Amino acid sequence: MALTLGETAEKVPVPPVAGGRRRRPPGAVVSDHLRSRWQLWLMLAPAIALTVVFAYVPMYGLQLAFREFDFAQGLTGGDWVGLAYFRQFFASPLFWDLLRNTVAISLTTLVVGFVAPIALALVVNQVVGRRRKRFLQTATYLPHFISIVVVVGMLQVFLNPATGVLPRSLGLLGVEGGNLLGSTSAFVPVYVISEVWQHCGWNSIIYLAALASVDPQLYEAARVDGASRAQTVRHIDLPALVPTMIVLLILNMGGVLNAGFEKVFLLQNPLNLPVSEVISTYAYKIGILSSQFSYATAIGLFNTLINFVFLVVTNQVAKRVSNTSLW
Amino acid sequence: MARTPRTPSAAPGGEARPRRSRRALRTGAAALVAPALLVAGCTGGGDDEGGEAGGSSxxxxxxxxxxxxxxxxxxxxxxxxxxxxxxxxxxxxxxxxxxxxxxxxxxxxxxxxxxxxxxxxxxxxxxxxxxxxxxxxxxxxxxxxxxxxxxxxxxxxxxxxxxxxxxxxxxxxxxxxPQAITRQYINQQWLDALGLEMPTTFDELYDVLLAFKTEDANGNGDPDDEIPLDWAPVATTGWGYFQPSALLGGTGLPISGGGGTGYFVEDGTVGNWLADERWKEVLLFLERANAAGLVSTNVMTQDYSAYQSVGRGSGDDATVGMSWGWTSSDRFGAQLAPQYASMAPVLSEPGVEPTWSWDFxxxxxxxxxxxxxxxxxxxxxxxxxxxxxxxxxxxxxxxxxxxxxxxxxxxxxxxxxxxxxxxxxxxxxxxxxxxxxxxxxxxxxxxxxxPTDLAEAVEQSAPLEPALANVDPDEDVWPPYIKMSAADLSTLSLNNTTLLNLTQNAFAQFVTNGGVEAGWDDYVASLEAAGLQQNIDLYQQYYDASEG
CATH class of the missing domain: 3.40.190.10 (Periplasmic binding protein-like II)
Known part of the structure; x- marks a missing residue:
């Protein structure tokens, strides 16, 4: 990944400075640093500016979660109500349902969506012939560019209990599929499988890049030693992917409660509502449709906090177990 | 955004230090200024007024x-x-x-x-x-x-x-x-082909729909391609036009705007029809119809475009027996529209005074x-x-x-x-x-x-006129101009979000899986627990204030 400040400092030769560096005040160290590496900071400046303006500055709006929003007073002018909106959310009769549904959808997506691209990358990597490999790769990542609305439209057509391809073919085989779009037990599988179908190819690109960087000498040596294909995959390809896998897993864990809003909302109908109402759709209904901005902010903040905790915990575990981590 | 700094020149040693630090300072300043510029870019603009001052208009x-x-x-x-x-x-x-x-x-x-x-x-x-x-x-x-x-x-x-x-x-x-957006249509050609009368009660309607189902009503040789009853997708966020809430008209319950979040006024009293016995009657009818296969299998999960395209059938063969729409040509397409007749509300039992959704x-x-x-x-x-x-x-x-x-x-x-x-x-x-x-x-x-579509809507509203005449706009309709305080709106919408989560799913479950009779009391109790009465009281308070 990108070099951190510390790493950059190690790699860029520091011009020798007169006098003992340790005894110098911290201000001088910083100005030395800036003096010798201002070009790097300059290049970073637009990115830093964007992050500050669009990620940190808006955070002042978070106080909305602790205030009673008042149109006339603006974002920060409402009365301070403390944790009232959080308590309201925890006391809501829907709270546990929402949490259960959100975790079920996002955790399944996370696990399946994590394993599938790795498997795909390993398979694509085994395909012999440049053109075939390219074709397979392109074919698998193309669905990534279909918009969510269209994907849901396709699901509606394919799974239509009366005319859909899937229920009809199942019917021919004598299997009574029922209404996959409305069934509470089919909602998560339908969501996850279509999600994996759509994004698996795209997500495998990064693994393919990691595999491309494996030293060909390793494969040759393995072949000389008489390793089978499966053994090559097991002992060369997989270990080469582990650092990438862990970084991606940590990043994904940061979104553990982020069951995507659009797709869930589009797939939602009165029949599958008990499993398809998630935190984000509830926040939309309460926040946008009913103008309860403070309450929706509190729900969003709660969501983010849980995600943050997951991110930190996974990172620490990864650090202990495999010595790979984000920070 | 930030100015491109000049390439450092090979400066003589003595001067190098101060110049570099000045440059570093400048860069730092640029980095600091950049976000400020961005902010200015976001909020600024449009400050220069376009309108001319003075009398020039x-x-x-x-x-x-x-x-x-x-x-x-x-x-x-x-x-x-x-x-x-x-x-x-x-x-x-x-x-x-x-x-x-x-x-x-x-x-x-x-x-x-x-x-x-x-x-x-x-x-x-x-x-x-x-x-x-x-x-x-x-x-x-x-x-x-x-x-x-x-x-x-x-x-x-x-x-x-x-x-x-x-x-x-x-x-x-x-x-x-026309006063109503939703009109109710039945395939007159199917009725004629099967020698049936226009149904006027739920029981008659059930028999008619059953005949549509079991016989080859559209006469294309396939007795199984008819969908006797179909309605527009019911949202998880509330009720609207062309949905089975229209059947409430046959129970005498006055709704408006297709149903909304369920609140209605009847003789000056606010209630919520989603917890009303008359809605139970409609649910029982729909449960019975669905159990007999009279309702489209996809009715709960289709989107609006699927609902529309199914209604258009194929060629001259209609697919849908009874449905709701704005006009028959909008709902069933110009080719099939002549087959359909608009119909009066179907009564839950003989003798009920029908109503119809009062729209604005x-x-x-x-x-x-x-x-x-x-x-x-x-x-x-x-x-x-x-x-x-x-x-x-x-x-x-x-x-x-x-x-x-x-x-x-x-x-x-x-x-x-x-x-x-x-x-x-x-x-x-x-x-x-x-x-x-x-x-x-x-x-x-x-x-x-x-224009033809409006004229058509007006003409096809005729069967609804007697039912609409039973609605007294002063006593039976929630006045759309009532304005409420922010605090009350907040309470109402919090409760309504929870209530709709329960009612919309209950509707779908009751119709597709049955159990209305056994589950009704628990269902109503769950609505009470979710704050139904609190909302009804609030609405009543505002209604009384506006009338008084």
Missing amino acids: TLDVLVVKHPLTKGMDEMAWVKTLEEEAGVTLNWEEVSADWDQKKSTMLAAGDVPDLVIGTNVITDSDLATYGSLFVDLSEHMDALPNVQAMFEEVDGAEQTATQTDGSVYALPRWKQAW ENLTPNHILLSAQSDAIDAGLRVIDAFYDEDLSVQTLFGDEGEYVTKTGEGAYEVLPPADGTSDPSTWKWTNSLADASPGWIREETQLVL
């Missing part, structure tokens, strides 16, 4: 129009309007993302002279930003057309008036639209507002009044006189059919003028020869 007008609508400078009525009011109009046309633009515009307090569109600035916006606009109630002398509309049209003035008595935004009123398509709120910062208030008032002129109201709705509308006499107009031969009349209307987005007043006494 050039008005900036923001109009929120349909994406199909052609440019304002292509509409001839705009010239007439400018001449009549003696102004020059400078249009800003918005057809997407208005909500986002609006909130920044209001927050910045930077409002053009006039703002036009359907509910373009809502009542809740006005609660906060009302002071940005002119209180028109103080200028009624300059608005004779508007004053006349307030006098003649029931509810127009109440709709326009905010809780504090001010009038910032004016509604539009158009006669000729004729009176829509907040169509035009005048900025309080405008330099030319008088000119703005003239423009507003001109919009409510009879001639212009017809033209803003249907298009320019001569090309899209012919004036056949004093106060008499004929709307011409689409000239391109392929558009339907409502698409045509939206293409050529502001249509329903414009402010205006189509008077009760205006003689209009309506």
Whole structure:
């Protein structure tokens, strides 16, 4: 990944400075640093500016979660109500349902969506012939560019209990599929499988890049030693992917409660509502449709906090177990 | 953004240090300034006023129009309007993302002279930003057309008036639209082919639908391709048009707007039909129909386009027996429309006095507002009044006189059919003028020869007339102009979100999996626990206050 400040400092030769560096005040160290590496900071400046303006500055709006929003007073002018909106959310009769549904959808997506691209990358990597490999790769990542609305439209057509391809073919085989779009037990599988179908190819690109960087000498040596294909995959390809896998897993864990809003909302109908109402759709209904901005902010903040905790915990575990981590 | 620093020159050793540090300082400053510039880029802009000061009357007008609508400078009525009011109009046309633009515009307090569109600035916006606009109630002398509309049209003035008595935004009123949006259709050709009578009660309807199902009603040789009953997708956020809430009409329960969040008024008492015994009767009927396979298998999960395309059948073979829609040609397509007949509400049991959903398509709120910062208030008032002129109201709705509308006499107009031969009349209307987005007043006494789709809707509303006559708009309809406090709205919507989560799923489960009789009491108890009574009490309080 990108070099951190510390790493950059190690790699860029520091011009020798007169006098003992340790005894110098911290201000001088910083100005030395800036003096010798201002070009790097300059290049970073637009990115830093964007992050500050669009990620940190808006955070002042978070106080909305602790205030009673008042149109006339603006974002920060409402009365301070403390944790009232959080308590309201925890006391809501829907709270546990929402949490259960959100975790079920996002955790399944996370696990399946994590394993599938790795498997795909390993398979694509085994395909012999440049053109075939390219074709397979392109074919698998193309669905990534279909918009969510269209994907849901396709699901509606394919799974239509009366005319859909899937229920009809199942019917021919004598299997009574029922209404996959409305069934509470089919909602998560339908969501996850279509999600994996759509994004698996795209997500495998990064693994393919990691595999491309494996030293060909390793494969040759393995072949000389008489390793089978499966053994090559097991002992060369997989270990080469582990650092990438862990970084991606940590990043994904940061979104553990982020069951995507659009797709869930589009797939939602009165029949599958008990499993398809998630935190984000509830926040939309309460926040946008009913103008309860403070309450929706509190729900969003709660969501983010849980995600943050997951991110930190996974990172620490990864650090202990495999010595790979984000920070 | 940041200035490109000059490449460091090979400076003589002695000078190198101070120059470098100065440069570092400059870079640092640039890095600091960059976000500030970004912020300025976000909030700035539009500070320079376009409107001319003094008596010169050039008005900036923001109009929120349909994406199909052609440019304002292509509409001839705009010239007439400018001449009549003696102004020059400078249009800003918005057809997407208005909500986002609006909130920044209001927050910045930077409002053009006039703002036009359907509910373009809502009542809740006005609660906060009302002071940005002119209180028109103080200028009624300059608005004779508007004053006349307030006098003649029931509810127009109440709709326009905010809780504090001010009038910032004016509604539009158009006669000729049918009172109800939803009409009920049955395939008359199928009835005739099977020798059946038009059903009038739930039991008769059940038998008719069963015959549709078991026999080859459309006569194409396949007895299994008929869908006896189909309705528009029911949202998880509330009830609307063309949905089975329409069956409530046969139980005598008066709903409005297709059902909304379930609250209704009956003889001055507020209730929620989603917990009403009469809704249970409808559910029982739907459960029975579904168990017999009379309801489309996809009814709970299809989207609106699927619902529409199924209704159009294939070729001359209709697929759907009974359904709801705006007009039969809109619902079933021009080819199949003649097969369908519009029908009166089907009674839950003989002797019930039927009702029908009371909709508000004729009176829509907040169509035009005048900025309080405008330099030319008088000119703005003239423009507003001109919009409510009879001639212009017809033209803003249907298009320019001569090309899209012919004036056949004093106060008499004929709307011409689409000239391109392929558009339907409502698409045509939206293409050529502001249509329903414009402010205006189509008077009760205006003689209009309506475009075919409207004429069709009016004609097919006939069977509903007796049922609508049973609804007393003063006692049985929630007045749409009631304005509530923010705190109460918050309570209501919190409870409603939970309630709808329960009711919409219960509806789907009851219909597809049955168990209405056994599950009804638990269902109602769960609604009570979710705050149903609290909401009903609140609504009742506001209703009483508005009536008293």
